[in-house]
Amino acid sequence: MKIKDIVNRDVVNLENCEDEAIHIPGLIQPHGFLISIDADKEIINVCSENISQFLDYRYNEILGKRIDDILGKDFKETLREFKSNSLEKKTVFLTYNDQSYALTIHKSQENIIFEAEPNKVPLNEEGNLFESSKRLLSSIEDTNSLKELSQSVATAIKNITGYDRVMIYKFDHEYNGEVYAEVREEHLEPFLGLHYPHTDIPPQARALYIKNLLRIIGNIDYVPAKLYTYVESKVDTLDLSLSVLRSVSPIHVEYLKNMGVGATLTVSLIHKGKLWGLVACHHYSTKFLSQETRNAVKLYGYFITSQIDVRILNEQYEVAKKANEYVDKLSSKSLEFKRDSLTSLFQDDAIYQLCNGSGFSACIDGKVYSNGETPTEEDIRLISEVLFDIQSDGKVITSTFPRQNKGLGSVAEKFPGINFHMLDDTNYLMWFREPTIKNIKWAGDPSKAIEKDKKGLSPRKSFETFTENVKDTSKPWLQPEIDACNKFKFFFQSFLRAILTNEDKEKQRILTENLKAVNSELENIGWISAHDLQEPLRKIRMMASTMLEDQQRFQVTEVAEKRISRMSKSAERMQTLIKDILEYNRASSEEDNFEKVDLNDLLQEIKKELKETLEEEKAELVIEGYLPEVSGLQFLIKQCLLNPIHNAIKFKHPDRRLRIRIFDDQNHSKSDMYSVISIQDNGIGFDNQHNEKIFKIFSRLHSKSDYEGTGIGLAFCKKIMLKHRGFIDAQGQPNEGATIRLYFPKVS
Template sequence: MKLKDIVNREIVNLTNCEQEPIHVPGSIQPHGFLVAIDKDFVIRYTSANINNYTSLEVEEVLQNPIELLIGNDQLAEFKYYINHLQEKLTSPHIVNIDNTQFQCVIHKSNDLLICEFEPVSEQIPRVSTVYDQAINFAKYMGQAMTLQQLCDNVATEIRALTGYDRVMVYRFDKEYNGEIFAESKSDDHEPFLGLHYPHTDIPIQARQLYIKNLLRLIVDINYTPVPIFTKEHATNESLDLSHSTLRSVSPIHVEYLKNMGVGATLTISLIHEGKLWGLIACHHYSYKYLDHYTRIAAQLQGHFLTSQIQVREMAEEYIVAATINKSLETLLNQTFLPDRVSLNDLVHQPQILEICHAAGVAVILNEVVYKAGKTPEDDSILKIATWAKERASKGVYSTSSLPKHFPEAEEWCSTASGILYYQLGVVHNETIIWFRPESLQTINWSGDPEKAIVKDINGLSPRKSFEKYQQIVKCQSYDWTKTELTAASTFSYSLQKFITLILLTEEETRQRELTKQLKESNLELENISWISTHDLKEPLRKIQLFSSRLLDLEKNISPDVSITLQKMNASANRMQKLISDITNYSKIRHSENSFESIDLQKLIDKITQELNDEIEEKNAEVTTKGLSSLEGIPVIVHQLFSNLIGNSLKFSKADVPARIHIAQEAEPHRSPEPHDTKLYTKITIIDNGIGFENEFNEKIFKIFTRLHASDKYPGTGIGLALSKKIMQLHNGYIFAEGKKNEGAVFSLYFPA
């Protein structure tokens, strides 16, 4: 039989260690042996050291059934154990091989079963010992008030249980740098408590493997890896040893441990909320083997610890949260007037800083900064707000190291190393920002983190120095906690409502002032209107009277003087008409007459009689179609149609009989205004006069607007503006369409 080993011989160094396939090393540690069997219980892989523990050689075992190794008499129990693997997760199966007892642990790996055999230790703990430890753990778990105390107790108990020289609880931060959070050690070793280790010490694939396999044992750091063999061409796959206890470890990690002077290790994963929270790292400074049951007992304590992490963290947070909530409640229960003076008073309340444990706060409204405590200058605050707004997610942004992301902020480290930003609104750029100064932190590293990789004659290798190295962290504040973020969010929501109330109050004040100014302007306009319609009429009548008397003396005055007097009299008459139209225009706005049903046909007949002289002069014809009734104010509706018919007569063509047609459509219409969905009665007035360019169809309704010279077409320019005012008073519309030298169409829309 031709054999091949599956050892992974890729060259591993610190330049590629993060890609090292540590789950398929192709070798194991020598304190046990391994076989891998298929679904037919045929051995497909075996470790090279099988003959160190049994009388069989590698060649004899491969491609043969498992009973060759364990014997037919144990096969049934072996298969039963495999069929109930899920129920036997912590209990190994005891097998007798060549009169030696082995504890066998089995797990699935793809389509194979990995069977790991270790000789049964003579020092298996008694059940009473394990029971005593469980009782003791339950006792100190209840006594420990903080997470720190609990971790200290776990480290102490595991060291007593296992006998390792040093047991540490190793906690990761969010970048996976590690900190020795708790420690129990023998007196002759220096303490590691409080030391930090860079994330490069435990590469990402190693952290992922710690999540899959919660326990890793290295019995002797100086071990020689044992290769795993298979029959050549029997399989081309590597053997996944992710869940293996005997799995050989990375040579880089072995070198790292040797540099630390460690002889043996036990590592237990601490998983919290599906993530690697930390490790229980047990170090021994010489060879140390730990039996399976003791390992499980230690691992169980790790499980107990992770089950308590959230409880302890919540308990610690509760104490902080109680203080924060008290400050928040005090703040929210205060009453302030809705004005900017009160906003400034609110910002200076001490509780606004207490709810976030901040040193300063700033509220920005209309680019005005209201601030309290230790903050940057106003211009700097506005820069920070603009920068944070662009990076905020749903209007919120927080960081404990602002200069790291915003280099310009380095000059504000003493006041704004950390910021908590909330956008309160977009119209007036309402914003609140809490500030924290830098907290000069001294971090004790186990060796210089910048020298975690050493270059020597052998190339790149793990660092050899683990001497304490102190790092002063600048321009960084304490992190914002969940409790602080929640309190800030609650207050920001209330502040947003308060600012909205301020803005509404200010707008109401502005509107009140504008209304006052408008009333004053209206009074002034009414005074002017009174002067124009009353005080001006008297001198105007005298001008007309004196000019008429002088014209009666026509025989005694020269022709030039007579012409001048005639022009003066005509101007006075035009001014009289203008004053009359202004009076009518003013009256429309103050009309309080009630609406009545108006017979439109009778109204038009009455108007044509009134305009009979003009109609005969223009040789005009006024026709109607379908006129019925409509709701309106009779006096001003009469004025409306009189203006429009008179307008058509005025702008008729010379030497062409004027034709004016007035029609009312039977079915209600929608307004041409796009957003108006109500129904209207449509009336059109069509003439064949001189018309106008359609670009002026809106301009002609503006007061005093004229398209033609007054000497040719007399008038004041108020008639159509008055018509539009009348339609507005009736909640209707008037539109005009014209064609030059062809005529005009006026469309009236009265609410149906």
């Protein structure tokens, strides 16, 4: 059987530590051993070279053998249970040659990996863990903030593990780390508050921290044990993402040595599926932990992550309470629904205090309002143009505005905190925060976290405190502060709508009053003018009649007679027009004093009045069926019926007898709401493209020479129908006839 190692030797030539394949090193830490089997055949396909230090076999003796032949019946039962329950990872305790081992089993692709570590249980460990847990639970109840909780957990972990330094390490959104809590031996320099660049823990390492919650290095000076396979197994690499013995990156080992660390324990703190932080334990000599203590450390870490939301809510409660008080103060102000009230609202200091801002600005219909510390109006407009371009869902909330918009220069640097809310495409609300000038203490220069030399990449050697002065950021906006801005925005939108509605009502009121005044004046002018015109027209007609009756006396020639006749007819038409105008205006000024009108009686009256005209024109007026009662003014409704009848007579077809039908159109689509009275004739008709034009005053479809009329009749009818809360329409067909419909609201 030909045997080979699967050591990944490419790591020494890395150009970027983010390319390091740390999950497939082909090496393990030597304080335990590793065996891998084919999941289906249960044949050992990988074995660590140091197995002879723990078992009675060499690695080359067991490769290709069945696993139960090597580890016995107890192990076979453990494997069967692991496979039947489809577990991802399991730790059990087995004894081999009187030595207790913590055996961790997990699946890696098509393989099952077994890692065994000697399990040395310290004296009275169980009692110490129990007492420590009781003290921790008691201290947890006495803490309010997340920081206090983290400090209590760090203290408890140091008590049960004995590490020289225990830190709670918290990540920011860019995965730069901060020592959030720390417990240490007195002679050690403090790391509390120090920051570490994101390059200290590259992305692939963070990914493994999410998969594998606990990692231990018992001796930083360990010599890694190689993993071997046989050629026929076809195993080239072995994914050790979930391994407890996986050999760590050489770069990380050098990093720890540069810090002077001899052993470490790291526990992942996962919150909402993301790496929130780490429990990082350092010891300055060799140190190993029992499996029970490791489990306790993981449990203590869980105390932190399980309380993150609760503690943050506790910390933010006072912020939210204060913010809501300011919003309530603003929303309960006694304000009139007038534009001037905006100034009163925006000048209340609560407007920027509600989110702990430095200042506030708003732009409403082009006017900028400001309060507190804000940019100039010119700069506010410049900033808002940028924010409209970069907004998402109508908002921009940032504490690093200068970094995102370097083109604005000093304009952005003065107010790096922006809380921007669009109201529409032009109006907005905006809160500002001035820069928080702070000194960030880094453990070494973050720009030199990874150095490159002839040998390849290496971590920084100096961890001397490096202070960075930050000026282009503000305090971050907390969720309760953002919520308060949203709450005020919703209140303000309602308030602004009320102002606009009130302004519209006032505009309508003024417009209505102006229209009434203008209409009244026009009616007076029209009435006076019409009456003043009547007298000279009567005199013109009288003089024309006199001259035509006594032509000899006035020496009227034939030419003069024709001209006098035309003048008389023109005066007559003018009198008719003035009469129609007066009737049209009367329809507007008549007081609403509606009464029930029986259309049957009214049409019989009209039929008698038109008897001679109908006989002369050889026309037939037919009233079909029973017509309904309507509500209105009888003399106006009469005009509304007479005008279509007169039009039918005027526009009769020269080649056939005129027939006018009047009936209640109960099959019409609007007959459920209106009484639809149709007046239908078989005259010359009209094209339907003109069915709106015929209702406009002075509008005519035919020339005066062909058909007499003033063009007021149907416009008069439209006005009457509107006055009766109904309407009128017309349909025609050239050379076939026309139908005029009157829609009266139904009488209950």
